[in-house]
Amino acid sequence: MAVAWALMFSSCASLDQVTGALGKAAQAADDAKAVIEVGQKLRSGFADITEEEEYYIGRSVAALILSKYPVYQNAALTQYVNLVGNAVAIYSDRPEIYAGYHFQVLDTEEVNALAAPGGLIFVTKGLLRRCKDEEMLGLILAHEIGHVAAKHGLQAIKKSRLTEAFTALGMQAAQRFGPQELARLTTMFEGVLTDIVEQLVERGYSRAAEYEADGMGAAFGARTGFDPKGIVRFLQTMVGDKSAVSGKGWFKTHPTPEQRIDGLNKQIAAFGPVPAIDAVRTKRFQQFFATLK
Protein backbone atom coordinates (compact mmCIF):
# COMPACT_ATOMS: atom_id res chain seq x y z
CA MET A 1 0.00 0.00 0.00
CA ALA A 2 2.80 2.38 0.93
CA VAL A 3 4.49 1.64 -2.40
CA ALA A 4 1.25 2.33 -4.25
CA TRP A 5 0.87 5.72 -2.59
CA ALA A 6 4.50 6.64 -3.20
CA LEU A 7 4.18 5.78 -6.89
CA MET A 8 0.90 7.57 -7.30
CA PHE A 9 2.07 10.83 -5.77
CA SER A 10 5.54 10.87 -7.28
CA SER A 11 4.62 13.65 -9.76
CA CYS A 12 1.83 16.00 -10.76
CA ALA A 13 1.43 14.14 -14.05
CA SER A 14 0.89 10.82 -12.38
CA LEU A 15 -1.54 12.47 -9.99
CA ASP A 16 -3.59 13.69 -12.96
CA GLN A 17 -3.51 10.24 -14.48
CA VAL A 18 -4.60 8.74 -11.20
CA THR A 19 -7.43 11.26 -11.10
CA GLY A 20 -8.59 9.94 -14.46
CA ALA A 21 -8.03 6.42 -13.36
CA LEU A 22 -10.12 6.96 -10.29
CA GLY A 23 -12.97 8.22 -12.49
CA LYS A 24 -12.81 5.16 -14.74
CA ALA A 25 -12.48 2.66 -11.96
CA ALA A 26 -15.50 4.04 -10.20
CA GLN A 27 -17.49 4.10 -13.43
CA ALA A 28 -16.90 0.39 -13.60
CA ALA A 29 -18.26 0.21 -10.08
CA ASP A 30 -21.22 2.34 -11.21
CA ASP A 31 -20.23 5.16 -8.91
CA ALA A 32 -19.10 7.83 -11.34
CA LYS A 33 -20.46 10.89 -9.61
CA ALA A 34 -18.60 10.45 -6.37
CA VAL A 35 -15.32 9.80 -8.13
CA ILE A 36 -15.64 12.79 -10.46
CA GLU A 37 -16.02 14.86 -7.31
CA VAL A 38 -12.80 13.37 -5.98
CA GLY A 39 -11.09 14.06 -9.31
CA GLN A 40 -12.24 17.65 -9.41
CA LYS A 41 -11.12 18.24 -5.86
CA LEU A 42 -7.63 17.29 -6.95
CA ARG A 43 -7.87 20.13 -9.49
CA SER A 44 -7.18 22.77 -6.90
CA GLY A 45 -4.57 25.32 -7.96
CA PHE A 46 -4.16 28.00 -10.65
CA ALA A 47 -2.00 25.61 -12.68
CA ASP A 48 -5.02 23.29 -13.02
CA ILE A 49 -7.05 25.92 -14.88
CA THR A 50 -7.42 24.58 -18.42
CA GLU A 51 -6.22 26.46 -21.49
CA GLU A 52 -9.84 27.03 -22.54
CA GLU A 53 -10.84 28.30 -19.09
CA GLU A 54 -7.88 30.69 -19.15
CA TYR A 55 -9.13 31.95 -22.52
CA TYR A 56 -12.62 32.69 -21.15
CA ILE A 57 -11.23 34.30 -17.98
CA GLY A 58 -8.87 36.41 -20.11
CA ARG A 59 -11.65 37.58 -22.43
CA SER A 60 -13.68 38.86 -19.49
CA VAL A 61 -10.65 40.49 -17.82
CA ALA A 62 -9.96 42.22 -21.15
CA ALA A 63 -13.60 43.33 -21.41
CA LEU A 64 -13.27 44.98 -17.98
CA ILE A 65 -9.98 46.68 -18.92
CA LEU A 66 -11.66 47.93 -22.10
CA SER A 67 -14.51 49.35 -20.03
CA LYS A 68 -11.96 51.53 -18.21
CA TYR A 69 -9.83 52.59 -21.20
CA PRO A 70 -10.96 53.49 -24.73
CA VAL A 71 -9.36 51.77 -27.73
CA TYR A 72 -6.96 53.87 -29.82
CA GLN A 73 -8.31 53.71 -33.37
CA ASN A 74 -5.32 53.38 -35.70
CA ALA A 75 -5.48 50.25 -37.82
CA ALA A 76 -1.96 50.49 -39.27
CA LEU A 77 -0.33 51.01 -35.85
CA THR A 78 -2.46 48.24 -34.29
CA GLN A 79 -1.34 45.84 -37.04
CA TYR A 80 2.31 46.81 -36.49
CA VAL A 81 2.07 46.30 -32.70
CA ASN A 82 0.45 42.90 -33.36
CA LEU A 83 3.31 41.93 -35.69
CA VAL A 84 5.99 42.94 -33.16
CA GLY A 85 4.13 41.14 -30.34
CA ASN A 86 3.49 37.94 -32.28
CA ALA A 87 7.10 37.87 -33.51
CA VAL A 88 8.30 37.95 -29.90
CA ALA A 89 5.67 35.41 -28.80
CA ILE A 90 7.08 32.84 -31.24
CA TYR A 91 10.45 33.03 -29.45
CA SER A 92 8.90 32.99 -25.97
CA ASP A 93 8.46 30.05 -23.60
CA ARG A 94 4.75 29.93 -24.47
CA PRO A 95 4.46 30.47 -28.22
CA GLU A 96 1.20 28.54 -28.56
CA ILE A 97 -1.81 29.75 -26.59
CA TYR A 98 -5.49 28.81 -26.89
CA ALA A 99 -6.65 31.49 -29.37
CA GLY A 100 -3.34 33.22 -30.14
CA TYR A 101 -1.83 36.47 -28.84
CA HIS A 102 -3.67 39.72 -29.55
CA PHE A 103 -2.44 43.26 -28.84
CA GLN A 104 -4.40 46.50 -28.48
CA VAL A 105 -3.33 50.14 -28.04
CA LEU A 106 -5.33 52.05 -25.40
CA ASP A 107 -6.18 55.70 -25.91
CA THR A 108 -4.74 57.19 -22.71
CA GLU A 109 -1.65 59.20 -21.82
CA GLU A 110 -1.13 56.99 -18.75
CA VAL A 111 2.12 55.01 -19.14
CA ASN A 112 0.98 51.43 -18.82
CA ALA A 113 0.95 47.92 -20.26
CA LEU A 114 -1.35 45.13 -19.10
CA ALA A 115 -1.55 41.42 -19.87
CA ALA A 116 -4.83 39.57 -19.38
CA PRO A 117 -4.65 35.78 -19.06
CA GLY A 118 -4.96 33.97 -22.37
CA GLY A 119 -2.66 36.36 -24.24
CA LEU A 120 -4.71 39.56 -24.57
CA ILE A 121 -2.14 42.34 -24.13
CA PHE A 122 -2.63 46.12 -23.88
CA VAL A 123 -0.21 49.03 -24.25
CA THR A 124 -1.16 52.66 -23.79
CA LYS A 125 -0.50 55.55 -26.14
CA GLY A 126 1.40 57.23 -23.28
CA LEU A 127 3.76 54.26 -23.11
CA LEU A 128 4.23 54.16 -26.89
CA ARG A 129 5.20 57.85 -26.93
CA ARG A 130 8.24 56.99 -24.83
CA CYS A 131 9.40 54.29 -27.25
CA LYS A 132 12.06 55.51 -29.65
CA ASP A 133 12.69 52.32 -31.60
CA GLU A 134 11.34 48.83 -32.29
CA GLU A 135 13.59 47.26 -29.65
CA MET A 136 11.90 49.24 -26.86
CA LEU A 137 8.42 48.24 -28.02
CA GLY A 138 9.48 44.62 -28.59
CA LEU A 139 10.97 44.35 -25.10
CA ILE A 140 7.89 45.86 -23.41
CA LEU A 141 5.64 43.40 -25.21
CA ALA A 142 8.09 40.62 -24.28
CA HIS A 143 7.75 41.60 -20.59
CA GLU A 144 3.95 41.32 -20.87
CA ILE A 145 4.24 37.96 -22.68
CA GLY A 146 6.41 36.93 -19.71
CA HIS A 147 3.47 37.63 -17.38
CA VAL A 148 1.22 35.46 -19.59
CA ALA A 149 3.77 32.65 -19.90
CA ALA A 150 4.27 32.58 -16.11
CA LYS A 151 0.47 32.82 -15.57
CA HIS A 152 0.91 35.70 -13.12
CA GLY A 153 -2.69 36.87 -13.75
CA LEU A 154 -4.13 33.47 -12.83
CA GLN A 155 -1.98 33.39 -9.71
CA ALA A 156 -3.92 36.42 -8.44
CA ILE A 157 -7.03 34.24 -7.99
CA LYS A 158 -7.65 33.47 -4.34
CA LYS A 159 -6.98 29.83 -3.55
CA SER A 160 -10.27 29.46 -1.62
CA ARG A 161 -12.19 30.69 -4.65
CA LEU A 162 -10.57 28.16 -6.95
CA THR A 163 -11.16 25.32 -4.52
CA GLU A 164 -14.84 26.27 -4.31
CA ALA A 165 -15.16 26.53 -8.10
CA PHE A 166 -13.43 23.24 -8.85
CA THR A 167 -15.59 21.45 -6.29
CA ALA A 168 -18.75 22.90 -7.81
CA LEU A 169 -17.58 22.01 -11.32
CA GLY A 170 -17.14 18.40 -10.30
CA MET A 171 -20.63 17.90 -8.91
CA GLN A 172 -22.26 16.79 -12.16
CA ALA A 173 -21.07 15.19 -15.36
CA ALA A 174 -23.71 16.86 -17.56
CA GLN A 175 -22.29 18.94 -20.41
CA ARG A 176 -24.42 22.02 -19.80
CA PHE A 177 -25.04 23.73 -16.50
CA GLY A 178 -28.53 23.92 -15.05
CA PRO A 179 -29.89 27.38 -14.07
CA GLN A 180 -28.93 27.13 -10.39
CA GLU A 181 -25.49 25.73 -11.09
CA LEU A 182 -24.91 28.40 -13.74
CA ALA A 183 -25.91 31.21 -11.37
CA ARG A 184 -23.54 29.89 -8.73
CA LEU A 185 -20.66 29.52 -11.19
CA THR A 186 -21.27 32.99 -12.61
CA THR A 187 -20.89 34.42 -9.10
CA MET A 188 -17.62 32.50 -8.73
CA PHE A 189 -16.51 33.75 -12.15
CA GLU A 190 -17.19 37.33 -11.02
CA GLY A 191 -14.97 36.73 -8.00
CA VAL A 192 -12.18 35.32 -10.16
CA LEU A 193 -12.33 38.41 -12.41
CA THR A 194 -12.29 40.76 -9.41
CA ASP A 195 -9.16 39.08 -8.04
CA ILE A 196 -7.32 39.43 -11.36
CA VAL A 197 -8.47 42.94 -12.32
CA GLU A 198 -7.65 44.29 -8.84
CA GLN A 199 -4.15 42.92 -9.17
CA LEU A 200 -3.62 44.05 -12.77
CA VAL A 201 -5.11 47.52 -12.55
CA GLU A 202 -5.15 48.53 -8.88
CA ARG A 203 -2.46 46.82 -6.82
CA GLY A 204 0.00 45.58 -9.40
CA TYR A 205 1.96 42.36 -9.35
CA SER A 206 4.40 41.49 -6.60
CA ARG A 207 7.96 42.68 -7.03
CA ALA A 208 9.03 39.06 -7.53
CA ALA A 209 6.56 38.67 -10.41
CA GLU A 210 7.78 41.89 -12.03
CA TYR A 211 11.43 40.90 -11.81
CA GLU A 212 10.54 37.47 -13.21
CA ALA A 213 8.69 39.06 -16.15
CA ASP A 214 11.64 41.42 -16.72
CA GLY A 215 14.05 38.48 -16.92
CA MET A 216 11.75 36.45 -19.16
CA GLY A 217 11.06 39.46 -21.38
CA ALA A 218 14.75 40.24 -21.84
CA ALA A 219 15.39 36.59 -22.77
CA PHE A 220 12.43 36.41 -25.21
CA GLY A 221 13.47 39.73 -26.78
CA ALA A 222 17.09 38.63 -27.25
CA ARG A 223 15.94 35.30 -28.74
CA THR A 224 13.79 37.24 -31.21
CA GLY A 225 16.89 39.19 -32.25
CA PHE A 226 16.16 42.47 -30.44
CA ASP A 227 18.74 44.28 -28.36
CA PRO A 228 17.49 43.40 -24.84
CA LYS A 229 18.85 46.72 -23.56
CA GLY A 230 15.78 48.23 -25.23
CA ILE A 231 13.87 47.70 -21.98
CA VAL A 232 16.64 49.42 -19.99
CA ARG A 233 16.54 52.44 -22.32
CA PHE A 234 12.76 52.56 -21.92
CA LEU A 235 12.96 52.45 -18.13
CA GLN A 236 15.53 55.26 -18.18
CA THR A 237 12.78 57.53 -19.60
CA MET A 238 10.86 56.93 -16.36
CA VAL A 239 13.68 57.76 -13.92
CA GLY A 240 12.94 60.94 -11.96
CA ASP A 241 9.73 61.57 -13.90
CA LYS A 242 7.60 64.21 -12.17
CA SER A 243 4.94 64.51 -14.87
CA ALA A 244 1.19 64.29 -14.29
CA VAL A 245 1.15 60.64 -15.31
CA SER A 246 3.74 59.48 -12.74
CA GLY A 247 1.95 57.67 -9.93
CA LYS A 248 -0.24 55.79 -12.42
CA GLY A 249 0.11 52.62 -14.47
CA TRP A 250 3.65 51.28 -14.76
CA PHE A 251 4.87 53.96 -12.37
CA LYS A 252 2.51 52.69 -9.69
CA THR A 253 2.35 48.99 -10.32
CA HIS A 254 6.04 48.16 -10.67
CA PRO A 255 9.22 48.38 -8.59
CA THR A 256 11.09 51.66 -9.20
CA PRO A 257 12.71 52.06 -12.63
CA GLU A 258 16.15 52.25 -11.00
CA GLN A 259 15.63 48.90 -9.24
CA ARG A 260 14.46 47.27 -12.43
CA ILE A 261 17.36 48.70 -14.46
CA ASP A 262 19.83 47.27 -11.92
CA GLY A 263 18.22 43.84 -12.08
CA LEU A 264 18.00 43.84 -15.87
CA ASN A 265 21.61 44.94 -16.38
CA LYS A 266 22.76 41.97 -14.30
CA GLN A 267 20.47 39.53 -16.11
CA ILE A 268 21.42 40.76 -19.58
CA ALA A 269 25.15 40.64 -18.72
CA ALA A 270 24.66 36.94 -17.91
CA PHE A 271 23.27 36.26 -21.43
CA GLY A 272 26.70 36.76 -23.03
CA PRO A 273 26.71 38.32 -26.54
CA VAL A 274 23.30 39.81 -27.43
CA PRO A 275 21.86 41.21 -30.69
CA ALA A 276 22.43 44.89 -31.49
CA ILE A 277 19.89 47.50 -32.52
CA ASP A 278 19.36 47.62 -36.32
CA ALA A 279 18.58 50.79 -38.29
CA VAL A 280 16.25 48.81 -40.61
CA ARG A 281 13.90 48.21 -37.68
CA THR A 282 14.17 51.72 -36.27
CA LYS A 283 13.21 53.14 -39.68
CA ARG A 284 10.02 51.10 -39.99
CA PHE A 285 9.18 51.86 -36.35
CA GLN A 286 9.44 55.60 -37.07
CA GLN A 287 7.17 55.26 -40.12
CA PHE A 288 4.39 53.66 -38.08
CA PHE A 289 4.87 55.92 -35.08
CA ALA A 290 4.63 59.05 -37.21
CA THR A 291 0.89 58.26 -37.28
CA LEU A 292 0.64 58.33 -33.44
CA LYS A 293 -1.48 61.38 -32.55
Added chain:
Amino acid sequence: MKKPRSLVILLTALLVALAIAAADIVVVKIQATQLRKNPQFFAPAVVALKAGDKLEKVSEANGWVQVKTSAGLVGWVHSSAIETPKFALTAANKDMKTQATATEVALAAKGFNKQVEDSYRAKHSEANFAAVDAMFLVKVSLAQIADFLKKGRLGDFQGVK
Protein backbone atom coordinates in the same frame (compact mmCIF):
# COMPACT_ATOMS: atom_id res chain seq x y z
CA MET B 1 -16.83 -1.30 4.15
CA LYS B 2 -15.30 1.76 2.54
CA LYS B 3 -11.72 0.83 3.17
CA PRO B 4 -11.51 -2.36 1.04
CA ARG B 5 -13.33 -0.63 -1.84
CA SER B 6 -10.91 2.29 -1.69
CA LEU B 7 -8.01 -0.12 -1.83
CA VAL B 8 -9.39 -1.84 -4.93
CA ILE B 9 -9.97 1.51 -6.63
CA LEU B 10 -6.48 2.73 -5.80
CA LEU B 11 -4.79 -0.40 -7.07
CA THR B 12 -6.86 -0.36 -10.26
CA ALA B 13 -6.00 3.27 -10.67
CA LEU B 14 -2.33 2.54 -10.22
CA LEU B 15 -2.37 -0.16 -12.89
CA VAL B 16 -4.21 2.06 -15.37
CA ALA B 17 -1.92 5.01 -14.59
CA LEU B 18 1.12 2.88 -15.34
CA ALA B 19 -0.47 1.76 -18.62
CA ILE B 20 -1.10 5.40 -19.56
CA ALA B 21 2.53 6.27 -18.98
CA ALA B 22 3.51 3.53 -21.42
CA ALA B 23 1.06 4.70 -24.09
CA ASP B 24 2.43 8.30 -24.20
CA ILE B 25 -0.68 9.92 -25.59
CA VAL B 26 -0.89 13.72 -25.76
CA VAL B 27 -3.85 15.95 -26.63
CA VAL B 28 -3.94 19.29 -28.49
CA LYS B 29 -5.02 21.91 -25.92
CA ILE B 30 -5.25 25.03 -28.10
CA GLN B 31 -7.95 25.92 -30.63
CA ALA B 32 -5.88 25.24 -33.73
CA THR B 33 -2.28 24.58 -34.76
CA GLN B 34 -0.28 22.76 -37.41
CA LEU B 35 1.58 19.50 -37.42
CA ARG B 36 4.92 20.64 -38.88
CA LYS B 37 7.47 18.79 -40.96
CA ASN B 38 10.38 20.03 -38.81
CA PRO B 39 10.59 21.38 -35.23
CA GLN B 40 10.27 25.05 -36.32
CA PHE B 41 7.30 27.41 -36.62
CA PHE B 42 8.18 28.27 -40.22
CA ALA B 43 8.55 24.66 -41.35
CA PRO B 44 6.01 23.34 -43.91
CA ALA B 45 2.68 22.16 -42.45
CA VAL B 46 1.85 18.45 -42.61
CA VAL B 47 -1.78 18.72 -41.46
CA ALA B 48 -4.02 21.04 -39.41
CA LEU B 49 -4.68 20.06 -35.79
CA LYS B 50 -7.47 21.19 -33.49
CA ALA B 51 -8.30 21.14 -29.76
CA GLY B 52 -8.88 17.60 -28.50
CA ASP B 53 -6.92 15.82 -31.25
CA LYS B 54 -5.09 12.87 -29.75
CA LEU B 55 -1.51 12.23 -30.81
CA GLU B 56 1.03 9.57 -30.01
CA LYS B 57 4.32 10.94 -28.73
CA VAL B 58 7.37 9.71 -30.65
CA SER B 59 10.25 11.89 -29.42
CA GLU B 60 11.15 15.32 -27.98
CA ALA B 61 13.73 17.99 -28.84
CA ASN B 62 14.20 21.59 -27.67
CA GLY B 63 10.61 22.29 -26.66
CA TRP B 64 9.17 20.43 -29.66
CA VAL B 65 7.47 17.06 -29.61
CA GLN B 66 7.46 14.64 -32.51
CA VAL B 67 4.06 12.98 -32.76
CA LYS B 68 2.01 10.58 -34.88
CA THR B 69 -1.64 11.27 -35.74
CA SER B 70 -4.37 8.62 -35.78
CA ALA B 71 -4.00 8.69 -39.59
CA GLY B 72 -0.34 7.75 -39.20
CA LEU B 73 1.09 11.17 -40.16
CA VAL B 74 4.28 12.07 -38.33
CA GLY B 75 5.46 15.61 -37.60
CA TRP B 76 6.26 18.13 -34.86
CA VAL B 77 4.15 20.26 -32.50
CA HIS B 78 5.41 22.77 -29.94
CA SER B 79 5.10 21.50 -26.36
CA SER B 80 2.99 24.56 -25.41
CA ALA B 81 0.23 23.33 -27.76
CA ILE B 82 -0.26 19.91 -26.14
CA GLU B 83 -0.83 18.31 -22.76
CA THR B 84 -0.99 14.90 -21.21
CA PRO B 85 -4.70 14.08 -20.93
CA LYS B 86 -6.10 14.38 -17.42
CA PHE B 87 -9.02 12.03 -17.69
CA ALA B 88 -8.27 9.81 -20.67
CA LEU B 89 -7.69 6.16 -20.07
CA THR B 90 -5.79 4.55 -22.86
CA ALA B 91 -4.98 1.18 -21.41
CA ALA B 92 -6.65 -2.20 -21.74
CA ASN B 93 -8.71 -2.18 -24.92
CA LYS B 94 -10.41 0.01 -27.51
CA ASP B 95 -13.86 -0.06 -25.87
CA MET B 96 -12.42 1.20 -22.63
CA LYS B 97 -10.60 3.97 -24.50
CA THR B 98 -13.82 5.13 -26.18
CA GLN B 99 -15.72 5.28 -22.91
CA ALA B 100 -12.94 7.16 -21.20
CA THR B 101 -12.78 9.68 -24.01
CA ALA B 102 -16.50 10.35 -23.68
CA THR B 103 -15.98 11.03 -19.99
CA GLU B 104 -13.13 13.33 -20.84
CA VAL B 105 -15.28 15.23 -23.32
CA ALA B 106 -18.08 15.63 -20.76
CA LEU B 107 -15.68 16.94 -18.16
CA ALA B 108 -13.82 19.15 -20.61
CA ALA B 109 -17.05 20.90 -21.59
CA LYS B 110 -17.51 21.92 -17.98
CA GLY B 111 -15.64 24.71 -16.28
CA PHE B 112 -15.55 28.40 -17.08
CA ASN B 113 -16.84 28.17 -20.64
CA LYS B 114 -18.93 30.10 -23.17
CA GLN B 115 -22.10 29.41 -21.19
CA VAL B 116 -20.57 31.06 -18.11
CA GLU B 117 -19.25 33.99 -20.19
CA ASP B 118 -22.72 34.50 -21.70
CA SER B 119 -24.26 34.46 -18.24
CA TYR B 120 -21.66 36.98 -17.02
CA ARG B 121 -22.23 39.23 -20.06
CA ALA B 122 -25.97 39.28 -19.41
CA LYS B 123 -25.31 40.64 -15.90
CA HIS B 124 -22.50 43.07 -16.77
CA SER B 125 -23.34 45.43 -19.61
CA GLU B 126 -20.36 47.61 -18.60
CA ALA B 127 -17.88 44.93 -19.70
CA ASN B 128 -16.81 45.83 -23.25
CA PHE B 129 -16.92 42.48 -25.04
CA ALA B 130 -17.45 44.19 -28.41
CA ALA B 131 -13.93 45.65 -28.14
CA VAL B 132 -12.57 42.22 -27.11
CA ASP B 133 -14.19 40.60 -30.16
CA ALA B 134 -12.66 43.35 -32.32
CA MET B 135 -9.19 42.42 -30.99
CA PHE B 136 -9.65 38.90 -32.34
CA LEU B 137 -10.46 40.31 -35.79
CA VAL B 138 -6.92 41.70 -36.09
CA LYS B 139 -5.08 38.71 -37.48
CA VAL B 140 -1.44 38.22 -38.36
CA SER B 141 -0.60 35.07 -40.29
CA LEU B 142 2.58 33.07 -39.88
CA ALA B 143 3.55 34.20 -43.40
CA GLN B 144 3.18 37.85 -42.34
CA ILE B 145 5.26 37.24 -39.21
CA ALA B 146 7.95 35.50 -41.29
CA ASP B 147 8.01 38.48 -43.70
CA PHE B 148 8.17 40.92 -40.77
CA LEU B 149 11.06 39.01 -39.19
CA LYS B 150 12.89 38.74 -42.50
CA LYS B 151 12.63 42.46 -43.27
CA GLY B 152 13.73 43.31 -39.73
CA ARG B 153 16.57 40.76 -39.79
CA LEU B 154 15.08 39.06 -36.74
CA GLY B 155 14.49 35.55 -35.41
CA ASP B 156 15.26 32.79 -37.89
CA PHE B 157 16.40 35.49 -40.34
CA GLN B 158 19.06 37.20 -38.20
CA GLY B 159 22.09 38.06 -40.29
CA VAL B 160 20.20 37.53 -43.59
CA LYS B 161 20.74 40.57 -45.83
